Amino acid sequence: MLRVIVVGLGPIGQACAKAIRVERDMSLVGLVDLDPSKQGKTLDELMATPGEPVPADPSGKPSPRVTNDLPLSAVDGADVAVVTTSSRLDVIAPTLRVLLDHGMAVVSSCEQMSWPWYRHAALADELDAHARAAGRALLATGVNPGFVMDTLAVALSCMVRRVRAVRCERRVEAGLRRQPLQAKIGATMTAAQFNELAAAGKIGHEGLPESVALIAAGLGRRAEPGSVKITLEPVLAEAPTPSALGLIQPGRVSGMRNTGHWSGDGLTIDLDLTMAVGLSDPKDVITLDGPVQLRLKIPGGTPGDSATVATLLNHIHVVHEAKAGLRTMLDVPPAGCRGRD
Amino acid sequence: MLRVIVVGLGPIGQACAKAIRVERDMSLVGLVDLDPSKQGKTLDELMATPGEPVPADPSGKPSPRVTNDLPLSAVDGADVAVVTTSSRLDVIAPTLRVLLDHGMAVVSSCEQMSWPWYRHAALADELDAHARAAGRALLATGVNPGFVMDTLAVALSCMVRRVRAVRCERRVEAGLRRQPLQAKIGATMTAAQFNELAAAGKIGHEGLPESVALIAAGLGRRAEPGSVKITLEPVLAEAPTPSALGLIQPGRVSGMRNTGHWSGDGLTIDLDLTMAVGLSDPKDVITLDGPVQLRLKIPGGTPGDSATVATLLNHIHVVHEAKAGLRTMLDVPPAGCRGRD
CATH class of the missing domain: 3.40.50.720 (NAD(P)-binding Rossmann-like Domain)
Known part of the structure; x- marks a missing residue:
């Protein structure tokens, strides 16, 4: 016990x-x-x-x-x-x-x-x-960081002897998640509000650089501090979309897309995370490129909470x-x- | 070094x-x-x-x-x-x-x-x-035993708190594999020859019971010696199928299907392995059933050799x-x- x-x-x-x-x-x-x-x-x-x-x-x-x-x-x-x-x-x-x-x-x-x-x-x-x-x-x-965009990719790589590129894509339907998460990804904001918060470092997924650095280490490389490039942009609703924060009007923010990129020592790592309300085709996908390609998919995606x-x-x-x-x-x-x- | x-x-x-x-x-x-x-x-x-x-x-x-x-x-x-x-x-x-x-x-x-x-x-x-x-x-x-039909299922289970059933399906297109493997799965035999070898324990995949026992242990259970039920049957060619051993005529063996089953302590484990020449839709699929279902797929399957x-x-x-x-x-x-x- x-x-x-x-x-x-x-x-x-x-x-x-x-x-x-x-x-x-x-x-x-x-x-x-x-x-x-x-x-x-x-x-x-x-x-x-x-x-x-x-x-x-x-x-x-x-x-x-x-x-x-x-x-x-x-x-x-x-x-x-x-x-x-x-x-x-x-x-x-x-x-x-x-x-x-x-x-x-x-x-x-x-x-x-x-x-x-x-x-x-x-x-x-x-x-x-x-x-x-x-x-x-x-x-x-x-889940992320910790598993679906890092450790699982390293574990999968035991099946190959050379990896030239790791790509992890995660698409989360935030409409199924708790309200604080919907707020955290900017749902119902204007793009200008989102971008202002983004510029101030007050919005965005926490942990993408750590996931990249963990993958690099798992594949025998070292991502130096500051070497991971991060992008962050709003996802805009194309149609009126119900959310826990009220209806999201077309053109307003329904979520965010956050990417991380690193390259070095014969290896490229790309993480691509989209979390948005009303997102179609939620999934986790890991692709290992090299002489032998491997692809792993979790249809529907790993349920976050x-x-x-x-x-x-x-x-x-x-x-x-x-x-x-x-x-x-x-x-x-x-x-x-x-x-x- | x-x-x-x-x-x-x-x-x-x-x-x-x-x-x-x-x-x-x-x-x-x-x-x-x-x-x-x-x-x-x-x-x-x-x-x-x-x-x-x-x-x-x-x-x-x-x-x-x-x-x-x-x-x-x-x-x-x-x-x-x-x-x-x-x-x-x-x-x-x-x-x-x-x-x-x-x-x-x-x-x-x-x-x-x-x-x-x-x-x-x-x-x-x-x-x-x-x-x-x-x-x-x-x-x-x-690969199997060792990863795609056992360890990977245990690793994936860290994302849930209850698993009632584990199902691992592996479909291998043996036409892409080396000749000894095609011979090992019975390609070109008659069904009677296959079944005779099967009855004598001279054909079939090695390691399914071990994979089941490993999954059981990873999920906190214990599969006692002899508790895993194994089935083995030939897969028969439906059309003339080229193989490394010559053309497989319709009705002749193109490969085998091997399953393992265990149940105990609130958990069921099913492994389903088909290896055949000319197999369509090769893949590895892991399904964890419980209050939260998780499914993982490797389209094309993990390349064996x-x-x-x-x-x-x-x-x-x-x-x-x-x-x-x-x-x-x-x-x-x-x-x-x-x-x-």
């Missing part, structure tokens, strides 16, 4: 906590968030619809209450922490240090941590040394057993879904 | 040796085969067309000469052995022990070794202990770095293709 805590109780953190609670081989022993409005609440209270009665959890298991206590005295002895607080490694680094010092391994959705040397080489080295000294592993995972939670949970036992240090998806074996009713 | 030897110089072993020889980060230091007709030959001499001059290897690197010396005194100090001698673990076990005692890690195409506990539990435990004592790893890999060699080579550095013991594809990280010109 693994004792698990969740740090960061936004939508993904809450969904992780709920999923951990029903598992046979895990015990949810702590909930941590700094938000004053969440303090002292149980998971059921957190997830309840405002103004409606708090439903009992079908698992019948008790829930810990949210604390902001990050010396974590209350949960000493937990095995693994799931950290879903921020996309930025420098932001979560102090949390990681505290968790390691309390003997926990950490699995996180932090996008920048999926290839931490790309943006934070010195900090990554320091965290790696800290984790080794603590005898515990740190690992970031997720549920898969993010699933992969965090499936890596709990992986990070618990992993060699101490700051690890990536290139260091760990496949995290088979061991969950059962 | 990894020093590598190849043990077993059939078509796959020869292709591995040839591929190792051109790699920048590997050195081919030994060739071992028991066949008297191969003794003393260089790789170029082995691969030459009978009666034609021996072509020089484009790599310009020297080749060792074939030896049957399996105390291996000549190649002491090699790092990794590639073993492609037999599908049977009991047959290769003595070779594995010698290689371990000489300090080598081993990567093998031995199908039964891909989940060695299914057919040879006691021997597997003994080899595991031997490998741990020697401080080296043993690993079997390949080149991919077998590629995955053995890509796992050379993986097995060299792996933890000592008898390992499986569930224990090791993705073997990205690091080869380059």
Whole structure:
């Protein structure tokens, strides 16, 4: 029985906590968030619809209450922490240090941590040394970055001996995703509003450069900091399109297209991510070009929200057993879904 | 620079040796085969067309000469052995022990070794202990078993939290494969000949039960020895079909269909492999059923011969770095293709 805590109780953190609670081989022993409005609440209270009665959890298991206590005295002895607080490694680094010092391994959705040397080489080295000294592993995972646009391409490449180009295309029908995601990709904005946010670095998918750098490393290359070229542009609705934010008029933004490109040492990597409301033909496609071409397709695409939670949970036992240090998806074996009713 | 030897110089072993020889980060230091007709030959001499001059290897690197010396005194100090001698673990076990005692890690195409506990539990435990004592790893890999009908399904399952059924379908156009493979699947036989061989266990794909057991283990279950149901039937040509063995007349065997089935602990696993000459729509398809369904397709299918060699080579550095013991594809990280010109 693994004792698990969740740090960061936004939508993904809450969904992780709920999923951990029903598992046979895990015990949810702590909930941590700094938000004053969440303090002292149980998971059921957190997830309840405002103004409606708090439903009992079908698992019948008790829930810990949210604390902001990050010396974590209350949960000493937990095995693994799931950290879903921020996309930025420098932001979560102090949390990681505290968790390691309390003997926990950490699995996180932090996008920048999926290839931490790309943006934070010195900090990554320091965290790696800290984790080794603590005898515990740190690992970031997720759908993207983490799997469908990086690790899966590396895994597939074991079937060939030369790769000259990797292309990963992901098309997400954001109309099926939660409202915050639709807002995040700019749905209902004008193109001018979108481009202003883009120019300020306030919109766009987090983690494309890290995915590129992870693929490069998996194929024996090294993408130096700053070497990945990123483009970002709005996708405009061609017809009136219903969204969680209201009707998107033709010409308004329905989503975004984000690409990443790197080339070096006989290899080209291209990632092409489109997330938009009303998108046709959602899919994940990986193409490896070389003397032998390989193409892999996931028709309909990997479902983002549920898969993010699933992969965090499936890596709990992986990070618990992993060699101490700051690890990536290139260091760990496949995290088979061991969950059962 | 990894020093590598190849043990077993059939078509796959020869292709591995040839591929190792051109790699920048590997050195081919030994060739071992028991066949008297191969003794003393260089790789170029082995691969030459009978009666034609021996072509020089484009790599310009020297080749060792074939030896049957399996105390291996000549190649002491090699790092990794590639073993492609037999599908049977009991047959290769003595070779594995010698290689371990000489300090080598081993990567093998031995199908039964891909989940060695299914057919040879006691021997597997003994080899595991031997490998741990020697401080080296043993690993079997390949296309199938090894990746497209097992490991890839486990890897994909990290995206979901419940799997109720795994289905892997592989359709191979054997007309594109080497002649021995076409013979192996029964091309040009009568159905009666095929069924007689099938009843005697002398035809059929090797490794389906191991693939099933590997998937089960990856999803936290255990397929007990003998629990996988196998079916085998001939595929009959509907029209005259050219093959490497001559024209296949309608009604004659063009190939085979082999299935594996297991069910237990809330999970069903079905593998469906068809290999036939003239097959339409070759592909690999993995379906994970559960509350969230995932489907992955490799249109055209993974090319068998080149991919077998590629995955053995890509796992050379993986097995060299792996933890000592008898390992499986569930224990090791993705073997990205690091080869380059």
